Amino acid sequence: MNHLRLHVETPYQVTPLPLSNGRATRRIVISTGKGAARVSLDPNICSLDPFGDTAGCTRIAIHTFEAKLSLLEERDGKQLFALEPTEAEMPLLRLVLHPERHRHSVSARLLVLDAAGTITNVVALEPLPST
Numbered sequence: 001m002n003h004l005r006l007h008v009e010t011p012y013q014v015t016p017l018p019l020s021n022g023r024a025t026r027r028i029v030i031s032t033g034k035g036a037a038r039v040s041l042d043p044n045i046c047s048l049d050p051f052g053d054t055a056g057c058t059r060i061a062i063h064t065f066e067a068k069l070s071l072l073e074e075r076d077g078k079q080l081f082a083l084e085p086t087e088a089e090m091p092l093l094r095l096v097l098h099p100e101r102h103r104h105s106v107s108a109r110l111l112v113l114d115a116a117g118t119i120t121n122v123v124a125l126e127p128l129p130s131t
Contacts, residue, residue: 004069006032006097008108008125012046012054017123019091020115028110029128030083030095032069037083039093040064065090092117095125 009029010017016024019041027042041063046054067083067090074080078098085091092113099107112121 004032004035004097006030006108007128009128010110010123010125012048012052013123014048016043017112017121018114020113021089021091023091028093028123030110030125031128032095035069037067037069037095038064039067039083039085039090041091067093069095094119 007030010027013026016026017028018024023041023043025041025043026045029040029042031038044057044060044062046057049055066086068086070082070084072080072082072094076098078096081095081097083093083095092115094111094113096109096111097107108125110123110125111119112123114120
């Protein structure tokens with residue numbers, strides 16, 4: 001788990017995802033390594049092309065925070081991780097990893113929790129494009 005390297009993002013959310021800290025975001029990017037994660041919350045509003053890809057976006061500041069990556073549970077090949085922020089007032093998020101059948105990759109999804117810890121949204125995560 002300490003060597004888990006993952007660089008994923010949610011697809012652009014036309015309807016913003018409400019977060020447990022009272023904010024909302026339209027895209028979340030997560031990069032992990034050595035038991036830690038960097039989480040970026042992007043509130044920008046984008047126009048979409050005919051394929052649903054973002055075209056032009058506003059330039060609102062993206063908020064980034066560090067989090068400890070803690071394994072909470074393993075079952076049926078799936079792993080559930082907590083993303084524990086190192087600073088106060090950050091949203092409650094969980095990361096679920098499960099190996100895809102017949103592939104050499106891992107699929108992931110993000111669980112967005114409310115202040116009580118109840119799952120409010122489940123969002124598939126996509127690998128970040130290579131640059």
